[in-house]
Amino acid sequence: MSQQHILKKFDTDLEDLRSRVLAMGGLVEQQFLRAMGGLESGDLSAIEQIIANDHLVNRHEVELDEACTHIIARLQPTAVDLRMVMTVVKIITDLERIGDEAKKIAKMARALHSDNLRSVPHIELRSTANIAVTMLRKSLDAFARVDETVSYEVARQDREVDASFKATMRQLITFMMEDPRTISSSLDLLFVARAIERIGDHAKNIAEYVVYMVKGRDVRHIGLEALEKELSQ
Amino acid sequence: MSQQHILKKFDTDLEDLRSRVLAMGGLVEQQFLRAMGGLESGDLSAIEQIIANDHLVNRHEVELDEACTHIIARLQPTAVDLRMVMTVVKIITDLERIGDEAKKIAKMARALHSDNLRSVPHIELRSTANIAVTMLRKSLDAFARVDETVSYEVARQDREVDASFKATMRQLITFMMEDPRTISSSLDLLFVARAIERIGDHAKNIAEYVVYMVKGRDVRHIGLEALEKELSQ
Numbered sequence: 360m361s362q363q364h365i366l367k368k369f370d371t372d373l374e375d376l377r378s379r380v381l382a383m384g385g386l387v388e389q390q391f392l393r394a395m396g397g398l399e400s401g402d403l404s405a406i407e408q409i410i411a412n413d414h415l416v417n418r419h420e421v422e423l424d425e426a427c428t429h430i431i432a433r434l435q436p437t438a439v440d441l442r443m444v445m446t447v448v449k450i451i452t453d454l455e456r457i458g459d460e461a462k463k464i465a466k467m468a469r470a471l472h473s474d475n476l477r478s479v480p481h482i483e484l485r486s487t488a489n490i491a492v493t494m495l496r497k498s499l500d501a502f503a504r505v506d507e508t509v510s511y512e513v514a515r516q517d518r519e520v521d522a523s524f525k526a527t528m529r530q531l532i533t534f535m536m537e538d539p540r541t542i543s544s545s546l547d548l549l550f551v552a553r554a555i556e557r558i559g560d561h562a563k564n565i566a567e568y569v570v571y572m573v574k575g576r577d578v579r580h581i582g583l584e585a586l587e588k589e590l591s592q
Numbered sequence: 593m594s595q596q597h598i599l600k601k602f603d604t605d606l607e608d609l610r611s612r613v614l615a616m617g618g619l620v621e622q623q624f625l626r627a628m629g630g631l632e633s634g635d636l637s638a639i640e641q642i643i644a645n646d647h648l649v650n651r652h653e654v655e656l657d658e659a660c661t662h663i664i665a666r667l668q669p670t671a672v673d674l675r676m677v678m679t680v681v682k683i684i685t686d687l688e689r690i691g692d693e694a695k696k697i698a699k700m701a702r703a704l705h706s707d708n709l710r711s712v713p714h715i716e717l718r719s720t721a722n723i724a725v726t727m728l729r730k731s732l733d734a735f736a737r738v739d740e741t742v743s744y745e746v747a748r749q750d751r752e753v754d755a756s757f758k759a760t761m762r763q764l765i766t767f768m769m770e771d772p773r774t775i776s777s778s779l780d781l782l783f784v785a786r787a788i789e790r791i792g793d794h795a796k797n798i799a800e801y802v803v804y805m806v807k808g809r810d811v812r813h814i815g816l817e818a819l820e821k822e823l824s825q
Contacts (some may be wrong), residue, residue: 417813424810428678435668445661448681532779536772542765546782577657580650 369434380447383419384499387454390461395488397465401472409465416458423451446572453561460554467547479544480534487523488555490516494562507573511587513566520559527552602667609659613680616652617732620690627697628721634705642698649691656684679805686794693787700780712777713767720756721788723749727795740806744820746799753792760785
């Protein structure tokens with residue numbers, strides 16, 4: 360291949376990689392939203408479908424990992440291009456785990472709706488789930504547009520999601536204390552709340568990888584204040 | 593640099609990378625075991641130390657990620673060497689998350705021991721934690737010795753850990769039903785049990801990456817039976 364040819368192939372491969380990451384992101388977002396829908400509706404066949412579809416998420420991960428290794432081996436990217444490929448390797452791990460959490464929510468939804476005899480506490484989880492979805496969308500959008508500025512916002516929203524998880528836990532403890540018959544279903548709901556909180560964490564991880572991709576600075580584990588400072592530079 | 597020189601540097605860098613991964617693995621194992629110790633002893637200053645030390649685990653991860661990117665950019669490894677570096681990128685993500693789970697256990701230990709007035713159920717978690725530690729050791733040993741055969745054993749032990757988590761959950765539900773005053777501390781213990789189960793999952797991930805490193809075949813998500821078949825080939 361001529362130098363020109365290699366460069367062109369290179370751009371096409373990176374572009375292809377980027378759009379496949381976004382497709383995977385779209386799929387896990389759909390899995391998550393459908394799992395929340397199943398939790399609310401109790402539509403068991405829809406819930407089974409979510410559980411069955413998890414292998415599609417896994418396949419995306421395996422294929423994208425392979426694509427990254429191929430690109431590195433054959434095209435030997437450097438600097439920002441290499442950082443982009445390494446970022447993809449990290450992002451897809453978090454996306455796959457968001458898929459796992461969606462599957463867990465679907466399994467809890469199945470448990471909660473399969474047994475009509477159980478007392479299920481009325482508890483609102485949708486608004487926190489919506490924040491987590493927004494975080495995921497923002498992170499992937501930041502990746503697509505190679506724009507790291509959104510990262511601070513995602514980190515701030517992650518705090519909201521964490522606080523909301525703690526509030527939900529306190530609420531569920533009250534339910535369980537007042538009526539021990541709700542203990543088993545309260546635990547199912549607690550695991551749903553925990554899964555939402557974990558999805559927020561994964562979205563935050565993705566946002567942090569994007570900062571690394573753009574600025575070449577690793578901002579994981581540095582805290583919200585230091586992150587704000589980093590982004591203002 | 594001469595070709596000879598590059599090759600030598602290459603081996604040294606990969607060897608260095610390997611030993612740093614093992615050092616990080618040793619650290620997270622220690623964090624996990626100390627957290628279990630803190631849970632049993634209630635030694636609050638030891639518990640605070642575990643929580644404070646989590647940043648050391650994070651630092652390992654950030655530095656190792658950087659080392660991997662450098663090696664790829666400067667030495668352009670291919671085939672099994674490239675797979676080894678990509679495996680390290682994946683392994684350290686799981687090690688960092690084991691560190692997070694150890695920190696969570698330490699926080700639950702602090703909550704359980706800070707408040708003497710709470711009724712805490714007597715429940716045995718150490719034997720499952722020991723299985724998870726064994727899984728982690730085996731996985732890292734497999735990585736160090738470039739030997740994938742142990743992977744099946746780790747996957748089988750992961751099933752044990754999962755089953756043990758479910759049994760613990762049933763036990764805790766019984767405690768909570770019989771005595772609602774134990775609800776709050778039962779939930780803390782449930783989160784400890786969940787953290788142990790997650791550590792098992794991460795150890796299993798590491799074992800699967802090692803199969804990929806050695807055989808170039810991605811065995812994630814294929815199930816225990818298919819894995820056994822793969823390893824026998």
